[in-house]
Amino acid sequence: MPIPRPDRQGDRVIAHVDMDCFYVQVEQRKQPELRGLPTAVVQYNEWKGGALIAVSYEARKFGVKRSMRGDEAKMVCPSIHLVQVPVARGKADLNSYRSAGSEVVSILSARGRCERASIDEVYLDLTDAAETMLSESPPEAIEDIDEEALKSHVLGITGADVDGLNNVRRWLCQSDAVHKDKLLACGTIIVAQLRDEVLRKTEFTCSAGIAHNKMLAKLASGMHKPAQQTIVPSSAVTNLLASLPKQLGGKLGSSLHDDLGVNTVGDLLQFSEEKLQERYGVNTGTWLWNIARGISGDEVEGRILPKSHGCGKTFPGPRALKTSACVEHWLNQLCEELNERVQSDSEQNKRVANTLTLHATAHKASDIQLHKKFPSKSCPLRYGRDKIQEDAKKLFDSGLREFLGSHTDGWRVTSLSVIASKILDIPSGSCSILKFFQGKSQSITSGGSLEDILDDDPSCSTERDDEHKVFSYEECSKDGGAPSQDGLINTVCAQKKSIKPKEKGKNSILKFFSSIDAPAKQAQNDTNLLHLNILMVRVPNCTDPQGYDDRRHYTHDGISLRRLDDLWTIRAEDIDPSVVDELPLEIQQEVQGWLRSSKRPHNCTRRSSLLNYFSLDKPT
DNA sequence: ACGGGTTACACT
DNA sequence: TAGTGTAAC
Structure with missing residues (x-):
């Protein structure tokens, strides 16, 4: 790991905030009568009372542990209240916890870079906020310091005190302290305020650690729970680690x-x-x-959204799935949830998942042991419930064949999961293709035909094939092409045999993709009229955050137009190989490369014309 | 028959 | 790369 900011190694202000038995708190907010009572959240309860996944501090006093089953918890703590995780589609539904986590993040992210480390934990880089506070209103100038800040635990502070708070007050206000410690003091106050705000706005308590790096902050956040915060001045590090x-x-x-x-x-x-x-x-x-030595250069990543979405379920022991019909059923349930989650992610956060991965664990009926692992398989993710289900099934089948090898007799599947990953932002220039055409004429909304509009478009060439009237745009410009605002669209080529000389200009499709920004909400029946024959290559610009210089890295990535609500792209795997022959020679080779590098989850038998991808069904 | 369901990341 | 393995909550 490279050390990112050598100048600011040991004097950053980093906080780790950890929600106290988070799932329990979420349930207690739903059922306030459970507040203050020994409570645990269990997942399912048919078998031994369900698995505990969160335990309230009241229940912990009785010796209830996270690793227990519900029945066991009842034994050691008969008064415990067991709340079940919501179930949807036959599986645990964690969405209420996820969104409760988001509530918290939106508060905590207000005063510095924020990294969502898990559903109930965040890291904050409060260095700048602390510096500002130190110069504008340092602790020593504050008359009534926040009580929550005074209740902090500052490691290494010595000397007893009557009320216990004065030591902290003195530490916070030390005018002769070194700069680092003053910064931490400011961090202490800021975090106290943030935690207080979280409590007021969400009713959740949390604990926090404040230190000069992530590792120490994390270590500290767990030292005094619940609802307390701990500070690690650098002078305390050696003792802390040694102890x-x-x-x-x-x-x-x-x-x-x-x-x-x-x-x-x-x-x-x-x-x-x-x-x-x-x-x-x-x-x-x-x-x-x-x-x-308590040194850690890890930066707080500015990331409050997850990098992937996964849905899984285990089928232990007798519940193991033994038929492909069963597998298909559960796969469908999982994919349905996954679809909902990627769909709402794309709508809310303007980003798309690009890879679908299937994971399973399985046993063969024959050799009881030495069970080979079920291979995980992945493919490009296509949006829409049915497509995700279809692809997941194909991935499973392909994994199963590999898993079984020759003997196909008996097998048991004990877990299944589907994951959507490689989530990328939708470039802000991208937008609804409908909007594009609407921009050219009002007649769409007033009943006019799209066809008429396309016929009028000078940059569009028209011809017919057996089934469709085909409107083609051409805009070939490698590298030199007008980049979109984000530099994401560098090359667009469109083609179907002969094409009119291209007319670059305001009506070009490239222009469309780089200029329009408002999503078209009113997707109408017009969509099935669109039969554009376009290949489009999305190439991130050179300064993209992932830091690739070589554009070739991206040529596998997003190819062409696939439709996703307000974004249209088609990807390599959706391109009918036969149309490639018709491309200009100089691009053919490149496109062939993309096609080779892009895997489909199924045998490439489907005769999928590029044209079809503009007349897909709408996403509900 | 496993704390289950998720996430993230390093390695190859 | 896609796929494996480890770890954490």
Whole structure:
């Protein structure tokens, strides 16, 4: 990991905010009579009372643990209230928790860069806000400091005090403190305010850690729960890490134990960076060395939306799926939910998922052990419930064939999941194709035919094939082409045999894609009249955030026009290979490359003309 | 028969 | 790359 801002390594103000037993709080807000009572959230309850996924602090006092089943919790805490996770389509429905998480994020993201680390955790980079506060109204100038801030736990503060708050007050207001500590003091106040605002606006409590980097902030947020905050001045770091009795977890943890006899973070200190690198590689090695010293350069990523959406369900033991009809049924349920989620994501956040992945675990009836793993499979994601279901089924079938090999007799599937990933922003220049044509004439809305309008378009050439009247636009401009606002659309080529000399100008389709920004809500029946024969290549510009310089990286990516509500694109896998022959020679080779690199989930037997993709059914 | 369902990321 | 594995909540 490169260290991003060497100048600001140890004096950033980073907060980690962690919601207290979040699912429980969400349910308690729904049912306020449960507040203050021992409560747990369980998922399903047919088997041993369901699995606990969140436990209130009242219930924890009874010894209720997250790893228990509902029945077990009832044993140790007979008065516990068990609330079930909502179920939709036969599976757990976490949407209420997701949106509750979003409520919180929208409050927490107000004062600095915000990273949504999980459904109930965020990191904040409050450096700038703290600097501002320090110069404009430092803590020492504030008369009545927020009580929530005074209740903070500042690691390393010594000396007893009558009410316990004065020490904190003194620390916050130290005028002779080093700059770093003053910044942390400002961070303390800011976070206290934020947590207070979260409580007022959402009724949720949370805990927080405030430190100079993510790792320490995270460590601190868990130290005093619930509803408290902990500050880690850099002077406290050494003691903090040394005092951690915690075994290092995970595979890496046990490997450290086995190889070097390292059990705790403190044990790591004795090893040189080179030694650690030699065992665990340069990356992990330096990482370990730094972690042992409380150093972490990880930036708070400005990301409040998830990078992927997944839906899964397990089918343990006797519930395992044994027929493809069963698999198909559950796949359909999962895909239906996934479709809803990607659909609303695209509407709310103007972005699209590009990859569909299927995951499964399965066992063969024959050899009880040595079960080969079910391979995960992925393909381009096409929007629309039916398409997602269709593709997921194909992915499963292909995975199953590979899994089974020769003997196809018996199998059991014990888990299924579908994931939508590679989510990219919709370039702001993209917009409804209808809007484009509406821009040319009012007659669409007043009943006029699209066909008439297209006929009038000088940059459009017309011809007929067996079934359609085809309107073609041509705009071939590699690299030199007018870039859209975001630089995303660099090349558009359209084609069907002979084409009129292109007329660049205000009516070109390229212009359309780069200029129109308002989505056309009123998608009408007109859409099935559109039979444009267009190939379009979306190439992100060179300064794109992912940092690729080589444009070829993108040529696999979004090709052509696929329709998604207010965005139309067609992707390589949707292109009928036969039309490629008709492309200008200089582009043919390139397009062939894209086609090769783009996998379809099925045998390429379907005769899918490019034309068809402009007359798809509307998304409900 | 597994804490389940999700997410993210490093590695190859 | 697509696919695997690990880890965390």
